[in-house]
Amino acid sequence: xxxxxxxxxxxxxxxxxxxxxxxxxxxxxxxxxxxxxxxxxxxxxxxxxxxxxxxxxxxxxxxxxxxxxxxxxxxxxxxxxxxxxxxxxxxxxxxxxxxxxxxxxxxxxxxxxxxxxxxxxxxxxxxxxxxxxxxxxxxxxxxxxxxxxxxxxxxxxxxxxxxxx
Amino acid sequence: xxxxxxxxxxxxxxxxxxxxxxxxxxxxxxxxxxxxxxxxxxxxxxxxxxxxxxxxxxxxxxxxxxxxxxxxxxxxxxxxxxxxxxxxxxxxxxxxxxxxxxxxxxxxxxxxxxxxxxxxxxxxxxxxxxxxxxxxxxxxxxxxxxxxxxxxxxxxxxxxxxxxx
Numbered sequence: 001x002x003x004x005x006x007x008x009x010x011x012x013x014x015x016x017x018x019x020x021x022x023x024x025x026x027x028x029x030x031x032x033x034x035x036x037x038x039x040x041x042x043x044x045x046x047x048x049x050x051x052x053x054x055x056x057x058x059x060x061x062x063x064x065x066x067x068x069x070x071x072x073x074x075x076x077x078x079x080x081x082x083x084x085x086x087x088x089x090x091x092x093x094x095x096x097x098x099x100x101x102x103x104x105x106x107x108x109x110x111x112x113x114x115x116x117x118x119x120x121x122x123x124x125x126x127x128x129x130x131x132x133x134x135x136x137x138x139x140x141x142x143x144x145x146x147x148x149x150x151x152x153x154x155x156x157x158x159x160x161x162x163x164x165x
Numbered sequence: 166x167x168x169x170x171x172x173x174x175x176x177x178x179x180x181x182x183x184x185x186x187x188x189x190x191x192x193x194x195x196x197x198x199x200x201x202x203x204x205x206x207x208x209x210x211x212x213x214x215x216x217x218x219x220x221x222x223x224x225x226x227x228x229x230x231x232x233x234x235x236x237x238x239x240x241x242x243x244x245x246x247x248x249x250x251x252x253x254x255x256x257x258x259x260x261x262x263x264x265x266x267x268x269x270x271x272x273x274x275x276x277x278x279x280x281x282x283x284x285x286x287x288x289x290x291x292x293x294x295x296x297x298x299x300x301x302x303x304x305x306x307x308x309x310x311x312x313x314x315x316x317x318x319x320x321x322x323x324x325x326x327x328x329x330x
Contacts, residue, residue, distance in 0.1 A: 052263035
């Protein structure tokens with residue numbers, strides 16, 4: 001019985017050491033494959049690190065948004081503009097402790113400009129992607145989103161400053 | 166004389182208050198317009214916040230890189246792959262203190278895969294953009310860049326884990 005216990009202990013220890021060694025050599029905790037929406041084909045407007053929510057984010061824009069950003073015509077952003085604010089949980093790179101990089105996918109939020117349809121919330125509709133489907137929030141939730149954007153009224157309610165055009 | 170001094174003081178105070186009010190309402194310290202390279206039309210592979218260099222970064226890939234990332238064929242990355250690691254000085258958003266966002270543009274670095282041409286440095290050439298021109302580093306500087314990437318040998322010398330494909 002003792003021999004079996006020792007063998008089991010040795011096996012467990014070896015497995016643990018092997019797993020640790022593998023972990024040190026490869027980014028083994030690479031985030032799982034995620035189904036993204038159409039924003040995966042969109043260009044970058046900016047990036048951010050949200051210290052409050054512990055997220056790193058990429059802010060992408062559809063063609064209308066990128067064209068407007070490049071032309072400097074963002075006050076207001078034109079109807080048809082969509083932003084995708086794609087977030088991942090922050091994590092320390094397993095092989096590079098000075099870098100905070102994306103961990104698990106945390107979700108993608110949308111801002112959709114339609115000055116008539118969303119007139120009550122500054123012309124912006126708020127939504128999020130569920131897998132590859134863009135789902136708009138109901139009025140109540142949109143009002144909550146909009147409340148956080150009101151300090152940016154003079155910037156068409158947008159916090160993001162385009163930096164890659 | 167006293168009247169003039171009082172008037173000057175009032176003017177200075179009013180100007181300061183006006184400037185403060187304007188600053189509170191608009192992102193007045195918006196980064197200056199930057200001339201970017203061809204990477205401005207490339208899609209995102211990942212983002213990072215480099216705590217050591219106080220940079221936020223967007224890591225972009227050319228078409229060959231994105232196609233390889235989507236197909237999961239990144240060990241090794243195919244010849245013709247180019248990454249653009251675009252960095253901005255970190256800054257606190259002037260209207261949103263919980264967010265670290267891009268400040269002044271700090272530069273864009275390149276990794277170019279050519280397994281024959283850059284055989285001495287793991288198949289990777291290292292460079293950077295000067296305005297819209299990609300300039301490859303000389304052998305000595307490339308060797309320095311490569312040295313930092315050797316811990317990632319089992320990941321084709323690449324730290325970035327694609328997260329948006």
